[in-house]
Amino acid sequence: MSIQQQFEEAAVKSKSLTSKPSNEVLLKIYALYKQATQGDVKGDKPGFFDMVGQAKYKAWEDLKGETTENAQQKYIDLINSLA
Helix, strand or coil, X not given: CCHHHHHHHHHHHHCCCCCCCCHHHHHHHHHHHHHHHHXXXXXXXXXXXXXXXXXXXXXXXXXXXXXXXXXXXXXXXXXXXXX
């Protein structure tokens, strides 16, 4: 199975985890998914009062330069560790 197929399978699996991960883990899942599907962070940083948006932006920004394949593999590993 290709890494792309494993990634897509993990994305489906992420929607049916038996327990809700911590906010920190949810941010990591979000950031890895965005890096794997869209590459480096794009757009303006959310405003000061958008705390959730800022946290998401920062988590994604921290992965800047990560290749698609590495982000996909880390996403797969993380989802599989939670399942």
